[in-house]
Amino acid sequence: MVETGERHAPEWRGGFGRLWTAAVVSRFGDALRAAALPLLAASLTDRPLLIASVTACGYLPWIVFGLLGGAVADRVDQRRAMWTVDAARGLLMGSFAVAVAWGHASIALLIVLAFTLTTLQTVFDNAATALLPALVDRQALGSANARLMTGQRIAGGLLGAPVVPALIAAGAAVPFAADSATFLVAAALVASLRTDAPERTARPAGGSLRREIAAGLRTLWHDRALRGLCAATALCNTGMGALIATLVILVTGWLHAGTAGYAAATTAYTVGGLAGGALNRWVMARLGPLRTVLLAGALQIGALVVMGSVRSLTALVAALAVFGCMGMLWNVNTTTLMQQRTPAELLGRVSSAFRTLAVAGAPLGALLGGAVATAWGRNTPALLTAAFFVLSVTALIPARKPDVPVVAPQDDVTTARAAR
Numbered sequence: 001m002v003e004t005g006e007r008h009a010p011e012w013r014g015g016f017g018r019l020w021t022a023a024v025v026s027r028f029g030d031a032l033r034a035a036a037l038p039l040l041a042a043s044l045t046d047r048p049l050l051i052a053s054v055t056a057c058g059y060l061p062w063i064v065f066g067l068l069g070g071a072v073a074d075r076v077d078q079r080r081a082m083w084t085v086d087a088a089r090g091l092l093m094g095s096f097a098v099a100v101a102w103g104h105a106s107i108a109l110l111i112v113l114a115f116t117l118t119t120l121q122t123v124f125d126n127a128a129t130a131l132l133p134a135l136v137d138r139q140a141l142g143s144a145n146a147r148l149m150t151g152q153r154i155a156g157g158l159l160g161a162p163v164v165p166a167l168i169a170a171g172a173a174v175p176f177a178a179d180s181a182t183f184l185v186a187a188a189l190v191a192s193l194r195t196d197a198p199e200r201t202a203r204p205a206g207g208s209l210r211r212e213i214a215a216g217l218r219t220l221w222h223d224r225a226l227r228g229l230c231a232a233t234a235l236c237n238t239g240m241g242a243l244i245a246t247l248v249i250l251v252t253g254w255l256h257a258g259t260a261g262y263a264a265a266t267t268a269y270t271v272g273g274l275a276g277g278a279l280n281r282w283v284m285a286r287l288g289p290l291r292t293v294l295l296a297g298a299l300q301i302g303a304l305v306v307m308g309s310v311r312s313l314t315a316l317v318a319a320l321a322v323f324g325c326m327g328m329l330w331n332v333n334t335t336t337l338m339q340q341r342t343p344a345e346l347l348g349r350v351s352s353a354f355r356t357l358a359v360a361g362a363p364l365g366a367l368l369g370g371a372v373a374t375a376w377g378r379n380t381p382a383l384l385t386a387a388f389f390v391l392s393v394t395a396l397i398p399a400r401k402p403d404v405p406v407v408a409p410q411d412d413v414t415t416a417r418a419a420r
Contacts (some may be wrong), residue, residue: 009241014131015135015193016144020151022189023128026086027152029182031160033093035266036168036175038248039259040100041110048109048378052245054371057155058114059241061122062355069122070216071209071351074345078127078134083191085124089117090183101173125225126354130347133339142284142336148279150328151333153270153324165259200230223341224398225290226354229334232297232396234357236330239388243304245274246381250307250316257313264313265320272321276328289333296326297393299385308382313375 024359073081096113098104136144167174220226251262284292299322306319342350365388369381 004020008043015041016132017137018189018193019128020148020217022086022186023148024151024155025182026186027190028155028160029093029179029186031156031168032164032175033179034156035164035263036172037110039164039168039262040172041107042248042252044105044107044110047090048249048373049367049370051249051366052366052373054107054110054114054343055241055245055275056363056366057111058118059114059359059366061119062359063146063363065119065122066352066356066359067213067349068209068218068352070126070349070356071212072123073126073130073352074212074216075142076127078131078348079190079193082131083187085120085127086183086187086190089120090117090180091186092120093180093183097176097180099175100176101171105172105346119167122352122355122365126348126352127337128333130340130344131281133344133347138344139341141339142332143281146277146280146332147333149328150274153277153328156270158267158270158274165263166270166307186357206226213349213353216346216353219342219346220350220353220357226338226350228396229290229293229337230354232293232314232392233330233334233354234361235388235395236297237358238361238365239304239385239392241362241367242369242372242388243307243385245366246369246378249373249378250382251313255311255313255316261313264317267318268317269324269327272326273328275321276325277332280329280332283329284333289337293330294332294393294396297389297396300330301389301393304382304386304389308379308386316371317331383392 037054038051041054042253045051070320084391092113099109132143132144132148165176167178218228247265248262251257251265255261257264280292283295285296301325303319303326307316307323310316310319338354339347365385368384372380372384
């Protein structure tokens with residue numbers, strides 16, 4: 001198991017630089033949509049459960065199509081899959097912007113949009129995870145993931161979310177039109193990448209997507225470190241579904257902080273994430289990836305308790321900064337471990353299995369958040385999230401034991417044979 005600090009850095013020239021730019025540009029547009037969509041939903045209805053339903057439907061495709069998306073990502077040219085999906089999402093967002101401009105927005109349309117975008121994302125995200133090791137040295141994956149996620153956090157939080165109120169003032173459709181443009185720019189950047197596809201063993205005659213998906217699931221299950229991380233992340237995401245779906249009503253309803261307060265809250269989360277990106281190498285060098293994830297989860301519990309119990313915008317902003325910092329450490333080290341421990345030929349499938357299982361509880365969490373906010377108050381989803389994080393940290397403890405070796409490439413042959 002990799003427990004040493006990351007000492008290598010990716011080369012900015014060539015493929016990684018273009019991928020980083022595409023990811024940052026796309027994340028800027030995602031932030032515009034992510035901030036504008038809940039505000040648009042809140043303007044269409046004041047019912048917490050309906051608002052939460054938009055978030056819940058944004059998670060469902062991972063359960064329905066996530067495993068299939070990973071198998072497809074391992075079969076096709078990952079670069080081509082990514083730019084094709086981004087082009088499709090750009091056209092979809094452009095059409096939605098037109099609908100909003102013409103006054104045809106509705107909760108039903110928002111639900112359909114969220115479901116469709118995430119369906120396309122199941123292919124894109126798994127392809128991106130599998131493509132990165134082809135662009136940077138394996139020993140530089142930790143730094144590459146940290147730089148990617150930090151750049152996305154800068155674009156999404158510091159640059160994207162704070163300008164949403166100004167864009168909405170210019171027109172409710174403007175943030176969505178801008179998101180459409182960023183998808184198209186990112187598609188062009190990814191299409192310009194020149195990289196060799198990873199070597200793949202020939203699929204057996206009569207091989208099926210079902211068998212290939214099963215091979216990815218088996219690889220994930222047999223690696224105790226990844227299995228523990230997956231279980232812990234699933235519990236976290238169930239809680240996160242509740243928090244994300246109701247954050248807008250926590251800020252605007254319970255704290256009465258309005259749109260400006262919501263922007264301040266999301267910006268604090270971003271600033272915390274940037275701090276986490278900067279601290280990642282230092283923390284990982286001293287604790288190792290798994291212990292870093294364990295520490296991050298424990299500190300996030302405290303931040304969530306503050307969010308749900310202290311009725312102060314200042315306290316919420318501070319808690320979200322800590323929450324974002326620890327979330328960055330969690331995400332970077334989880335992704336890096338998955339890329340380091342999985343054979344290249346199985347990375348799309350293992351990534352999809354991990355994401356699908358990890359996200360499975362998020363729609364339930366979103367609906368629970370809406371129901372809890374309705375029944376017991378708009379601050380209670382944050383406390384519910386804290387309870388799920390307690391379970392998550394508990395589930396992660398067994399994965400700390402360092403007796404599980406990194407999966408060797410030749411192990412994929414055995415796995416593939418077992419899948420036949």
